[in-house]
Amino acid sequence: MFAIEVHELTKRFHQFIAVNQVTFAVREKEIFGFLGANGAGKTTVIRMLCGLLTPTSGTAKVSGYDIQHEVFQVKKNIGYMSQKFSLYEDLSPLQNINLYAGLYRLSNSIRKERIDFISHRLQLINTNSKRVKDLPVGYKQRLALGCAILHQPKILFLDEPTSGVDPSARQMFWDIIYEEANYGTTILVTTHYMEEAEYCSQVSIMDQGKIIAQGTPKEVKQLVHAKTMQDAFLKIVEKARS
Amino acid sequence: MRPLLALWKKELLQMIRDPAMLRVLIAAPIIQLLILSYAINTELKQMRVAIVNYDQSNESRRFIEKLFATDYFVPVSIYISSYSSAIQAFMQSEAEMVIILPENFSQPQNENQNIQIIVDGQHSNVASLGLGYLQRMVAQYNLQRIEQMKLDGKLPFSIYQTIEPVVRVWYNPNLDPKWFFVPGICVLLITIIATLLSGIAIVKEREIGTIELLLVAPIRRWQLIIGKIVPFYFLSLLLLGLAFIVGLLWFRVPFIGSWFDIWLGVTLYLFFLLSLGLFISTLSKTQAQAMFLVWFILIFSILTSGFFFPVENMPKWLQTMTIVNPMKYMMIIVRCVMLKGASWIELWDNYIMLAGLGLITAIAAIFRYQQKLN
Numbered sequence: 001m002f003a004i005e006v007h008e009l010t011k012r013f014h015q016f017i018a019v020n021q022v023t024f025a026v027r028e029k030e031i032f033g034f035l036g037a038n039g040a041g042k043t044t045v046i047r048m049l050c051g052l053l054t055p056t057s058g059t060a061k062v063s064g065y066d067i068q069h070e071v072f073q074v075k076k077n078i079g080y081m082s083q084k085f086s087l088y089e090d091l092s093p094l095q096n097i098n099l100y101a102g103l104y105r106l107s108n109s110i111r112k113e114r115i116d117f118i119s120h121r122l123q124l125i126n127t128n129s130k131r132v133k134d135l136p137v138g139y140k141q142r143l144a145l146g147c148a149i150l151h152q153p154k155i156l157f158l159d160e161p162t163s164g165v166d167p168s169a170r171q172m173f174w175d176i177i178y179e180e181a182n183y184g185t186t187i188l189v190t191t192h193y194m195e196e197a198e199y200c201s202q203v204s205i206m207d208q209g210k211i212i213a214q215g216t217p218k219e220v221k222q223l224v225h226a227k228t229m230q231d232a233f234l235k236i237v238e239k240a241r242s
Numbered sequence: 243m244r245p246l247l248a249l250w251k252k253e254l255l256q257m258i259r260d261p262a263m264l265r266v267l268i269a270a271p272i273i274q275l276l277i278l279s280y281a282i283n284t285e286l287k288q289m290r291v292a293i294v295n296y297d298q299s300n301e302s303r304r305f306i307e308k309l310f311a312t313d314y315f316v317p318v319s320i321y322i323s324s325y326s327s328a329i330q331a332f333m334q335s336e337a338e339m340v341i342i343l344p345e346n347f348s349q350p351q352n353e354n355q356n357i358q359i360i361v362d363g364q365h366s367n368v369a370s371l372g373l374g375y376l377q378r379m380v381a382q383y384n385l386q387r388i389e390q391m392k393l394d395g396k397l398p399f400s401i402y403q404t405i406e407p408v409v410r411v412w413y414n415p416n417l418d419p420k421w422f423f424v425p426g427i428c429v430l431l432i433t434i435i436a437t438l439l440s441g442i443a444i445v446k447e448r449e450i451g452t453i454e455l456l457l458v459a460p461i462r463r464w465q466l467i468i469g470k471i472v473p474f475y476f477l478s479l480l481l482l483g484l485a486f487i488v489g490l491l492w493f494r495v496p497f498i499g500s501w502f503d504i505w506l507g508v509t510l511y512l513f514f515l516l517s518l519g520l521f522i523s524t525l526s527k528t529q530a531q532a533m534f535l536v537w538f539i540l541i542f543s544i545l546t547s548g549f550f551f552p553v554e555n556m557p558k559w560l561q562t563m564t565i566v567n568p569m570k571y572m573m574i575i576v577r578c579v580m581l582k583g584a585s586w587i588e589l590w591d592n593y594i595m596l597a598g599l600g601l602i603t604a605i606a607a608i609f610r611y612q613q614k615l616n
Contacts, residue, residue, distance in 0.1 A: 050458050075460040086454040088252065090259050095252070102248020103459040131259070147455075 002061075003028045003155050003186035004049065009058035011044050018044040020209035021058065026188060026202070031181050033200030033217075034190040035233060040206040042190040043083055046157050049188070050080050063154050079153035081144050083160045083190075089133035093124055093143050096132060097150060104151035118146040121176065138169045145173065149180055156180060158189040162196065174199050194230040205236055212240040245461045249469030257477065267477070271431045271485040278427050279420050279493060289372045292318045292328040292337035301348030305383055314375045315339075329360075338362045339372055413581045421496075424489040425576040426549045429511075431485050433569060434540060436478045436512055440519025441532045443470050449529055463611070471516045478512055498583030506586055507575040510593060514568045514600035521607035543569045568599045 004026040011019040019041045026032040034042045047053045049062055051071040060067045063077040087096045097118070101111040119125050122142040127135060132143065145161060158177070162170045174196070181187055189200070197203050198217050205213040205220065213220050213236045217229060224239070226232035257264060291309070295302055309315055318337045322328050331337040342358040359376065363369045414421045447453040456466055489495045518539070526532035546553070546560065547569035553561060564570050571592040578584035586593055 052454065052457055072460055072462070075458060078458075080454075080458045082451070082454045082458075084451045084454070086451040088256070088452055089450070091252070091255055095255055099248050099252045100455075100459075102251070103245045103456070103461055105244045105460075 001028050002026060003030070004032075004060070004062050004188065006045075006049070006060040007058055009045065009048060009060050010056045011041075011048060011053060012056040017209050019048070019055075022206075022209075022211050024204055024211060024214060026186060028186050029181055029184055030202055031177065031187045031189065031200045033197050033203040034188065034206060035192070035194065035197055035203055035229075036190070036206035037192060037237075041209040042206055043159055045206075046080075046159050046188065046190065049074075050078060050157055051075055077154045079148040079151065079156045081148040081156075081158045081161055083163070085140055085144060087132055087140070087144055087147065090131055092128050092131055093135070094128040096143065097147060100147045100150050106151060114150050114152070118150060121179075122146045137164050138166060141165050141173075142169070145176065149176075149185075152183075153185065155186045155188070158187065160190055160192070162191065162193060170196075194228070194233050197229045197233075205233060207237050207240055210240075212236055245459070245465055246469055249456075249461075249465070250473055253470070253473035257473070267435065267481060268484065271435075271481050272488050274431060275424070275427050275485050275488050276492070278430075279424055287313055288316045289314060289339055289368065290318050290337050291315045291339045291341060292322050292331045294322050294325055294328045294340070294342045295347075296345045297343045297347035299348045302343050305343070305347070308383065309341075309376075309379060312375070312379075314372070332360060332362070335362075338365075338368070339376075341376075420493050421581060422577070424493050424495045425580050426573055428482060428485045428489060429547075429569065429572045429576050430544065430549065432478050432482045432508065432512065433515060433543070433572075435481055436474060436515040437519050437522070437536050437540065438533070439474045439477070440471065440516045441522040441526075441536045442519075442529045443474070444520065444523040445526050445529050445532045448527075463608075467520065467608075467611075471520075474516055474519075475509075475512050478515075479508065482508060495580065497580050499579030499585060503579045503584075503586045503589075504576065507572060507579070507589075507593060507596065510596040510600055511568060511572045514596060514603055517600060517604035517607045521603060521610060524607065524610040524613075543567050546570065548573050565595075566599065568596050571595045 002025045004024075006022060006024050008021045008023055009019060010017070010021050022041075022045060034045070036042050044053065048055050049060060049067060051067060051074050054068065062074045065073040065077070067074055088099070091099070094115070097115055098111075101114070106114065122145065124139075124143060124146060127139070132140060135143070141161065141164065145158070148156060148158070161177075162173050165173060170193075177187055177189065177199070191197065197220075200217060202215070203217055203220055204211050213223060215223070220236070221227070221229065221232045224232050224235040226235055293306055293309075295306065310317055318331050322331070325342060328337070328340045328342070332340050339362065340358075340360040342360075344357065347357065357380070359373070361369045361373060444453070447456065461469075486497075490497055519536075522532050522535045522539075526535060544550075546556070546564045546567050548564075549569075553564050553570060556564070574592050575589055575596075578589055
């Protein structure tokens with residue numbers, strides 16, 4: 001059973017083709033990594049899958065729902081952490097979380113339970129008197145992740161969740177991502193830290209709007225006889241561009 | 243309903259969390275009302291007059307006394323002896339009017355011995371008002387003189403046999419311009435506040451990126467719009483209430499009609515304004531752009547709303563254009579309900595126009611909004 005099925009998805013902005021006939025599928029409970037340089041088209045794919053952008057052509061299903069004709073159902077089943085921080089900086093962390101809880105229609109008892117869980121797991125305690133803008137970057141990222149998983153989505157989209165986070169906090173992030181996958185959440189995550197690709201069960205390398213390699217991290221490395229993911233990535237991109 | 247409540251709570255928290263903004267929003271209507279009401283003053287008071295009296299008879303002194311007995315004119319200096327020094331005062335803007343009484347003021351021999359008046363026409367409104375008062379005074383003075391001549395047996399009939407109108411002013415017996423401007427300023431205030439708030443609402447979220455959070459959530463477009471607009475509606479209503487309190491208690495403007503009629507009009511008007519704001523929001527990429535558009539539209543609608551000048555005095559083509567200016571209808575409603583005690587039954591066409599223009603704008607905004615997001 002696939003959580004995400006993408007078939008020849010294309011997005012064109014005027015003359016520029018941001019995503020070019022991308023096809024892939026993500027199995028349920030999988031951690032699927034999207035690798036690529038900035039501007040490769042990863043974010044555009046995610047934004048289409050979340051219903052924020054309409055594809056120029058091609059189709060995609062998220063949790064069994066068509067992203068163009070059943071957007072509302074898609075939105076109910078996903079959590080999204082955008083690359084650009086998008087919480088309300090003038091509100092406190094708890095006020096932001098409560099907004100999410102309301103938008104995703106959580107009942108009061110579930111809301112309390114989830115807030116408890118998230119604040120402990122993400123160490124978000126004792127900061128509710130402050131506004132989000134007065135908090136350090138790492139904390140903001142944790143809060144954004146907490147909001148994205150608050151309603152226990154079936155599918156979680158994380159767009160560069162670890163950018164700007166220090167290495168120790170990055171480890172905590174991946175621990176949580178693993179935990180969520182263990183609970184049964186399917187995760188699609190983009191990153192440009194190649195070593196993070198090792199955490200994924202499947203990876204897909206994008207360059208200039210196209211998917212140029214796909215498989216488990218091991219398979220991708222073997223493809224070009226590389227030892228590290230970093231090495232494999234550079235070789236694959238070089239080969240694709242020549 | 244839960245998502246809507248969450249959105250309203252968020253808007254409320256954002257308003258409260260920004261005390262500086264809150265203070266501005268509450269203080270602005272009061273300060274603007276106080277200052278604007280005093281600044282916009284069309285009545286004439288204490289025009290500075292330089293008088294050169296070549297006559298020096300009792301007759302001419304009585305005329306001058308009569309002139310300065312009113313509040314309309316004040317002397318620049320009592321002792322101006324020559325024409326040239328009066329002109330000098332006039333040129334240095336010390337005097338706004340020069341009156342020259344000829345030598346034979348009391349016993350004119352021919353037409354050339356008339357009283358001469360020079361008036362500063364830069365402020366055409368002040369000048370024509372001043373001249374009007376002066377002419378009325380001269381006419382009165384003439385009548386008294388003729389009556390005197392009659393008493394002296396020089397004239398055969400009484401001037402009191404002529405017609406004298408008895409004037410009664412309705413709706414504003416003292417012709418206090420504040421009664422005219424205070425309701426207008428109230429309309430002006432909510433126009434500015436509501437259009438600005440809703441004009442930057444969506445753009446602001448887009449600019450700081452928080453719109454993503456809302457767009458990716460499972461809420462309908464209309465919920466997003468209602469979530470924005472309802473808090474602004476209540477805030478505008480609250481601020482209008484404050485302005486009314488100042489208008490009624492401080493300026494003592496009467497309120498003869500019913501609050502329901504005002505509320506009904508304001509609600510229709512706010513429906514238009516908030517839709518207009520959303521429409522502007524879809525046309526702009528940045529908050530600055532939205533602000534610019536708001537001001538551009540506002541200035542045009544203020545000038546053609548009848549706030550300063552009656553619409554009936556405008557050229558025909560401009561009058562035709564004001565048909566699509568909702569502010570015009572709101573001005574009429576607020577003024578007529580407050581001062582005349584009119585009700586929506588007499589003013590129904592204004593209410594219909596407000597509702598119609600609001601509906602058209604709302605449809606346009608929703609249409610643009612959908613287009614924009616795709």
